Amino acid sequence: MSPLSPVLDGPLQRSWPWLLAGALIYLSFGFTEMMGSDLWWHIAAGREVIQQGSPWLVDDWSFTEQGSAWHNHEWLADLLFYGWVRVFGVASLVIWKWSLIIATFCLFQQLLTRISGNALAALLACTAAVAIAAPFLDMRPQLYSLLGLAVLLELTLFRSPRLKALLPLFLVWVNLHGGFVFGLMVLAIVLFPWRECSLAALRRAAFTWSACALICLVNPDGLRIFCLPLVYALNADSPYRSLGEWRSPFEAGGITSAWYAYSLVIGAALSLTWLLPAVRRRVRFSPELVAIAVLSAAMSATSRRFIILWAMAFALLLAPFAGALLRQKLVQPLMLPALLALTIWGGLRVAPYSLSSGIAFHYLTAEYVFPHGLADFVEANDLQGKTFAFYNWGGYLHWRSDGALKVFIDGRANTLFDDATYLDYVTVLGARPGWIETVEDSGAELFMWPRGRNGVRLTRGLLQTGRWRLLYEDVRGVLLAREGFALPVTLRLPDDSVDTQLTAAYLASKKGDTVATLAAASRAHEQRPWGRATCTWLRRSLQANGQLREAESVMEACRAYFPSKYLR
Structure with missing residues (x-):
């Protein structure tokens, strides 16, 4: 039993109704819309592991690092991605995401119930965690680290650690995602004999931790794996730190969590209240929870990608305090109404969204921004060559061309490419002086770029040379x-296809032919009435033809399929 919690009893503490409410709430936070540029190369990497017959991969997708060793420390996650796609299809990956989120936070909820002594406190604390983490819950292997952390805490927090359970956990975790390093840090904290510090206890803790660390050497990169996950966080000079997702949350740009700053303040306040004797009499001081919170808060301040780890640490801090409050007799009559209210709230949050995998995948990964039509043209003409492509498109091209289009750089970042390659790419991205020379000196034979991100300027510049x-x-x-x-x-x-019809609408609009634009947009919309691009193009075409009421009706119908904030 946890040193923090009393015995759980009574029908209102039974787990399944609270887990059902939790599952609905956690699912409702699983609709984060994010351009899933890395997802595509993760799927392709799983295929590559099978094709090369080994997790020790050699790059075959770029022309800048072709033949070099690719340190893919997430090879097992990629293999699972590809296996899932082969069996269930690409769009069904939303089911994988939702299942993993629900499993992770339901397990975490059970842990919080144990340490808080109150099912409502656990549900509220876990809901706070998923709300803070929600902007970062995209379809990537990092979700395995959230699950791994939940399992680790359940196995060790206020319990005697069992090595036979910990060793398989870390053996799998180290090959799924680099977050295992954080897991080892947390393990060191929970193994430390905070209450009965003795030489024998320290030896037992050191033995258990060392065994788990050693099992983590069973991976394709050996000892090197311990360094790779920390590069972004600790190497402030790396140009890859300019990527928005890896910036500090206190810098402008990148993904943000609306509740992050508030949770830091609340977490600090909760930790300080343990200094008060009256508080310690009701909520036993737990140095493990404070240490985990300090560690994760420091990491999250360095890079916003670690906010998901802080979210779970914050819930660990919050649950015991909430439990002490909600165990009061005056609060007990509110348990059932609270359970019903939270269940209904979770259901209402899920209700507006489509659970159809095709529609959800389209929006949750921003599938509509990737070059489907350009890739179709490449396939139709069996084109192969060195391609200077938009960074976020690289993974998609790997999935579609399987190495036929070898890119300059892609989202695998510093697991393969050096700093100079990335800086050259940034020169082209910003159309900085010398960018044309950078493209041509690279040896690129093809150039693929979106219309945004300086696309018009870059295209015009290359065409004006007469060499493209x-x-x-x-x-x-x-x-x-x-x-x-x-x-x-x-x-x-x-x-x-939908893309050829959208292209016809685009080309007609360039000529000012509103009738042809509307006809093509209508055909595209008939094929995909829920698509972001088909909806926006039909709306725009109707507006150009003066059909304002019809335009708004189209958009209302589109939002009924999926209430995306990007449907404007």
């Missing part, structure tokens, strides 16, 4: 070929 020609353009971007690049005698257009 436009091969294909669609609604999302352009594909250019360098002078001398071997092409088929006759270029084929992609088969009819």
